[in-house]
Amino acid sequence: MHAVYPLTLAALLFAVGVYGLLARRNAVAVLMAVELMLNAVNLNLVTFSALLRDQFGMGQVFTIFLITVAAAEIGLGLAIVLMLYRNRGSAAVDEARELGEDGALGLKRLPAPAPPADSETDKAVAS
Amino acid sequence: MSTLALWIPLLPLVSAALLAAVSLSDRGRKAVPAFAVFPTATAAVLTFVVLFGHGTGAATESRIRYAATGGPELWLGARVDGLAALIAVLVGVVATAVQLYSVTYMAHEERYTSYSALISLFTAAMLVVVYSTDLLVLLVGWEIMGACSYFLIGHHWERPEARSASIKAFLVTKFGDVPFLLGILFLAHGAGTFRIEPIVRHAIQQGGHGYTAAGAILLIGGVMGKSAQIPLQTWLPDAMAGPTPISALIHAATMVAAGVYVVARLYPVFLVTTAALWILGIAAALTSVAAALSAFAQRDLKRILAYSTVSQLALMVGALAAGGRDAAIFHLMSHGAFKALLFLGAGVVIHHAGSGDVDELNAHGLRKKLPVTFVTMTVGLAALAGLPPFSGFFSKESIAGAAYETATHSGPATSILPLPPSGIGWLILVATLLTGFLTAAYCLRTWWMLFWPLERRGVRKVPEPVGALPAPAFDEDAGAAALEALVAESAGNAAFAEASSMKPGTEPEAAPARRTGPEAPLAELSPLVVLAVLTTVFGFVGLNLGWFPSWLGDADGNAYRTAAAEAGKLIQPAGAYHLAPALVSTVLAVFALLLGAGLVAGALRSRPGTDPNRVLGFLRKPAREGFGADDVQDAIAVRPVQLAADGVAFLDTEVVDGYVRGSGVAARGLGEGLRRLQTGNVQLYLTGVLTGAVVIAAALGFGR
Numbered sequence: 001m002h003a004v005y006p007l008t009l010a011a012l013l014f015a016v017g018v019y020g021l022l023a024r025r026n027a028v029a030v031l032m033a034v035e036l037m038l039n040a041v042n043l044n045l046v047t048f049s050a051l052l053r054d055q056f057g058m059g060q061v062f063t064i065f066l067i068t069v070a071a072a073e074i075g076l077g078l079a080i081v082l083m084l085y086r087n088r089g090s091a092a093v094d095e096a097r098e099l100g101e102d103g104a105l106g107l108k109r110l111p112a113p114a115p116p117a118d119s120e121t122d123k124a125v126a127s
Numbered sequence: 128m129s130t131l132a133l134w135i136p137l138l139p140l141v142s143a144a145l146l147a148a149v150s151l152s153d154r155g156r157k158a159v160p161a162f163a164v165f166p167t168a169t170a171a172v173l174t175f176v177v178l179f180g181h182g183t184g185a186a187t188e189s190r191i192r193y194a195a196t197g198g199p200e201l202w203l204g205a206r207v208d209g210l211a212a213l214i215a216v217l218v219g220v221v222a223t224a225v226q227l228y229s230v231t232y233m234a235h236e237e238r239y240t241s242y243s244a245l246i247s248l249f250t251a252a253m254l255v256v257v258y259s260t261d262l263l264v265l266l267v268g269w270e271i272m273g274a275c276s277y278f279l280i281g282h283h284w285e286r287p288e289a290r291s292a293s294i295k296a297f298l299v300t301k302f303g304d305v306p307f308l309l310g311i312l313f314l315a316h317g318a319g320t321f322r323i324e325p326i327v328r329h330a331i332q333q334g335g336h337g338y339t340a341a342g343a344i345l346l347i348g349g350v351m352g353k354s355a356q357i358p359l360q361t362w363l364p365d366a367m368a369g370p371t372p373i374s375a376l377i378h379a380a381t382m383v384a385a386g387v388y389v390v391a392r393l394y395p396v397f398l399v400t401t402a403a404l405w406i407l408g409i410a411a412a413l414t415s416v417a418a419a420l421s422a423f424a425q426r427d428l429k430r431i432l433a434y435s436t437v438s439q440l441a442l443m444v445g446a447l448a449a450g451g452r453d454a455a456i457f458h459l460m461s462h463g464a465f466k467a468l469l470f471l472g473a474g475v476v477i478h479h480a481g482s483g484d485v486d487e488l489n490a491h492g493l494r495k496k497l498p499v500t501f502v503t504m505t506v507g508l509a510a511l512a513g514l515p516p517f518s519g520f521f522s523k524e525s526i527a528g529a530a531y532e533t534a535t536h537s538g539p540a541t542s543i544l545p546l547p548p549s550g551i552g553w554l555i556l557v558a559t560l561l562t563g564f565l566t567a568a569y570c571l572r573t574w575w576m577l578f579w580p581l582e583r584r585g586v587r588k589v590p591e592p593v594g595a596l597p598a599p600a601f602d603e604d605a606g607a608a609a610l611e612a613l614v615a616e617s618a619g620n621a622a623f624a625e626a627s628s629m630k631p632g633t634e635p636e637a638a639p640a641r642r643t644g645p646e647a648p649l650a651e652l653s654p655l656v657v658l659a660v661l662t663t664v665f666g667f668v669g670l671n672l673g674w675f676p677s678w679l680g681d682a683d684g685n686a687y688r689t690a691a692a693e694a695g696k697l698i699q700p701a702g703a704y705h706l707a708p709a710l711v712s713t714v715l716a717v718f719a720l721l722l723g724a725g726l727v728a729g730a731l732r733s734r735p736g737t738d739p740n741r742v743l744g745f746l747r748k749p750a751r752e753g754f755g756a757d758d759v760q761d762a763i764a765v766r767p768v769q770l771a772a773d774g775v776a777f778l779d780t781e782v783v784d785g786y787v788r789g790s791g792v793a794a795r796g797l798g799e800g801l802r803r804l805q806t807g808n809v810q811l812y813l814t815g816v817l818t819g820a821v822v823i824a825a826a827l828g829f830g831r
Contacts, residue, residue: 018817022810093809100807 006047013040027081027091031074038070129187129258132177132205135170135215136254139222139247142166146244156240160230163243167226167250171219174254178212183677186684188324190260199320206260206323209680209687210456214388215257217463218381220661222250224654225376228471231648232372232478242282246376249275253381257388262311262321265389269307269349272382273300279377280369292368299362302764303352310345313338314396327395327683331543331698335400343396343403346389350407354386354440357414361756363437364421367429371477374429375470379436380463387443387459394452394682395698398544408448408551412558415441417754419565423572423740424750428473428483431573434753435511436466438562442526449555450547450703451529453676457706458526461518461665465510468658472504475647475655476577485576486738494578499652501578503659510662512570513563513720520708521666523563527712530555532702541695546703556712560719567723572739575727581735669706676704 013036020033042063049059085091145162149155181187190204205211226246233239252275255268274297281293315321317338318329330339350356355363366378377383390397390407397403415438422434439462446455477483480491494501510519534552546552575581668675677687682698692701730739740747749755 022814022817096809097807099805101802101805104803104806 003047003051006043010040010043010047013037013043025092025094027084027093028078030093031077031081034077035070035074038066042066129189129205129207131173131180132207132211132215132258133189133203135173135177136251136258138166138170138173139251139254143244143247143251146240146247150240150244159240159243163247164223164226164230167219167247168223170250170254171216171223174212174215174219177207178216178678181207181209181212183209183680183686185686186324186680188260190322193261193264199315201263202261202322203264204260205258206684207258208684209678210388210391210684211257213456213460213679214384215254217384217460218250218253218257221376221380221463221467222246222253224467224471224658225372228375228474228651228654229370229372231650232474233370236370238282242279242370245275245278246373249279249377249382253385256385260322260324262315262323262326264321265323266308266311269353269385269389270304272377272385273297273304273353276300276366276377276382279373280366282370282373283368286368288365289368292362292365296362296366299359299760300352303348303350303359305348306345307349307352310342310347310349312342313345314342314393317342323392324684327393330393330396330399331683333399335403339396340400340402343393343400344406346393346396347403347406347410350386350390350444351410352386354383354444355414355437356386356410356441356444357417358410358756358760360414360418360437361753361760364430364433364753367427367433371429371470371474374433375467375474378433379466379470383436383440384443384459384463387440387447387455390444390447391452391456391682394447395544397447398450398547398682398698401548404448404547404551407444408547408554411441411445411448412554413441414438415445415558415562416565417750419562419569420743420746420750421753423565423569424743424747426484426486426751428476428485428488428573428577429470431485431569432466432469432473435566435569438566439466439511442523442559442562445555445558446526446529448547449526449530449533449552450699451526451533452682452699453679453704453706454522454525454529456679457669457675458519458522461510461522461662464658464665465507465517465519465662468503468655468662469507469511471651471655471658472500472507475500475651476504478647485573489576489580492580497647499655500647503655504577505574506659506662508570508574510666512567512724513716515717516663516666518662518664518666521669521706523559524708524713524716525669525706527556527559527563527716528705528707528709529703530559531709531712532705536700536702541693542700543696543698546700560715563716564719564723567720568727568742569740571724571727575731576738581737675706 017033017035017037017040020036021030024030024033045059045063045066048054049057049063052059054060081091084096088096142162142165146159149159149162186206186208188204188206190202190206193201193203226243229239229243229246233242236242249272252268252271256265256272259265259268277293277297280296281289283289284293311321314326317333318326320326333339335343352359363378363383367374369378397407418434418438418441422431422438425431425434439458443455443458443462446452446458473483475497476488476493479497480488480493482488506517510517513520513523530552532552533546534549534556536546536549536552676692677689679687681687687697687704691697692704695701697704726742727739730737730742734741743750
């Protein structure tokens with residue numbers, strides 16, 4: 001079989017994964033997109049392993065490793081998503097922006113609670 | 128003898144070091160007068176030993192090579208010719224007199240130790256200048272003197288006018304020292320060495336071309352700065368803010384004479400450069416007359432003496448310009464004695480009366496209270512005026528005689544170098560006579576104002592009680608100042624009294640505690656008497672044709688022989704060595720003296736209650752302010768420098784600091800921009816990462 005088929009498939013899978021990662025709002029869908037990208041890489045590894053007639057099958061070994069790592073990752077990720085949903089009542093990725101800078105691009109200005117230490121120093125400077 | 132001379136400057140130097148050590152520790156303050164007086168007195172005795180050991184012989188020199196430079200070498204050494212030996216004696220005697228005088232005069236001063244240390248250091252530096260065989264070593268002493276002068280003028284540094292006067296003196300003299308240094312380098316380049324003797328020989332052989340001429344003209348800058356000639360004369364009157372003994376030592380007798388001394392030391396260099404002689408002559412003529420007018424118009428005793436010093440120094444410089452080296456040195460020595468006498472007497476007067484204003488002193492009846500000071504200051508003023516039996520008469524006569532000789536000399540020169548152009552002679556002769564006229568006038572005025580109370584229609588007949596200042600009758604602004612002082616004192620407001628007494632020009636000496644009881648301590652009166660005796664008898668050494676010239680030697684350091692002078696084998700024609708009064712110049716000068724004295728006497732008789740300097744008329748006000756020389760310097764030097772300083776400050780604060788501040792502002796702006804990208808949206812970040820990865824991959828891929 002010509003190598004172009006699995007490689008094209010892998011590229012398409014990766015592209016779909018990138019799209020999902022960047023564009024989907026649901027955190028579960030984002031995790032699934034990450035899985036798609038990992039599996040695109042897996043496909044590439046297996047393809048090249050076969051194509052290059054790898055004596056030790058290192059590509060396939062890596063694939064097995066990757067599947068394991070991906071399983072662990074999805075377990076961890078789903079737990080985070082679960083906690084996110086429990087705390088916020090929503091699993092939308094783009095709503096979890098508490099770490100954003102105040103007044104950053106496209107972000108509504110949050111009602112900033114004035115830290116008391118700062119205001120005291122301000123007073124000290126003013127007096 | 129030159130070997131001994133090599134070690135003489137070390138004595139005052141050791142004294143200065145000891146005193147500096149004492150001033151740093153708490154112990155040994157009782158020994159300060161001994162440390163101050165005895166080394167200086169020993170040095171003075173040794174200068175006499177050197178003088179008599181040298182006698183009338185040719186110059187001797189002992190030197191050590193200080194540094195082998197590869198170029199012109201530096202020599203530490205002493206070159207003793209008659210000129211150096213005589214001036215060293217003057218320095219030693221006046222320095223000893225001043226140290227002795229200061230023992231009691233400055234005893235109440237907190238900083239007496241450092242004060243006497245600086246005097247000793249100054250004496251050492253002046254002796255280095257006098258004896259040095261190497262022009263660069265001379266320059267070192269010259270600059271140390273300038274620094275000591277700066278410190279000593281600023282002795283009362285609590286007072287603002289003392290601080291500004293010291294800075295002014297330092298800057299003005301340093302302004303002249305820049306061309307002085309260049310002149311030394313030019314002369315050394317021309318002759319290939321810094322030693323005086325080859326430089327002088329080179330000048331005699333080569334004439335006034337090239338490096339010699341340029342060096343001579345440049346040296347004049349330093350001479351004008353140190354000897355307070357126009358246009359650098361303004362620092363000397365202000366320097367009276369220092370203690371009175373300092374005025375006597377530095378600003379009357381020795382340091383200001385250093386300029387004259389250097390010209391005399393390198394005299395052939397100047398004699399072959401006619402342009403330098405003209406510059407010296409014109410500056411001296413202007414300075415002597417203008418300073419004499421200013422002295423006439425001053426109210427303050429020390430400023431009168433300061434301006435008269437400027438005027439007399441100008442006469443010496445004029446004598447040098449007119450070819451009268453021996454006359455100039457003769458006057459330098461007699462002037463050193465009588466001007467030191469006058470200043471020390473002024474110190475006694477100021478200590479006694481607590482004021483230096485002649486108009487106030489007038490009411491104190493000082494003639495009865497200070498008999499010794501009266502007699503000695505009378506001698507000093509008579510010598511300054513040029514009254515016949517005193518030294519000033521003979522030395523001024525010799526200057527007028529030398530100028531007359533140069534002016535009328537015609538025919539072939541019977542000497543190695545010709546006399547200066549006759550025009551300089553006429554110029555100096557006229558200036559000398561005019562100055563003699565004015566000097567007689569202001570001496571009589573000063574004497575009268577000091578010692579003979581003017582009858583003032585009941586206002587000021589009675590000497591007022593201690594503490595009250597008499598209101599001057601004729602001067603509005605000073606009257607207001609005195610009134611202020613009265614008000615302040617009656618209110619008991621010490622701070623206000625201090626502030627009002629700090630008005631520039633009204634009181635040069637920090638009003639010391641008035642003395643009661645006897646006239647003054649013996650330590651102050653004995654220098655006065657010694658100097659008065661010297662002033663009385665010193666003039667007669669000029670009478671004999673051979674005495675003073677043979678002690679002084681020839682201009683190139685060789686011995687003077689009357690026969691050689693007649694045969695034309697000396698540097699200058701025979702007439703230049705004759706110091707005895709000539710008939711024509713004597714008649715003219717005595718006439719000028721009588722005219723000046725008569726003018727003041729007439730003014731005193733016609734309106735007895737007033738200051739006789741009203742005869743100056745419209746000149747009185749500009750003359751009192753030194754003819755606006757301060758304003759001219761302000762416009763030419765001070766304001767441009769301040770503008771340039773403002774420009775530099777602008778460059779620093781606005782341009783250089785602009786870059787520094789700009790880097791901070793740019794970093795903050797950059798940080799602000801980056802901060803605004805932190806939206807908190809993870810997907811946006813990832814988009815950025817992906818874009819970056821694609822761009823890098825594309826660049827690597829297509830860049831290949």
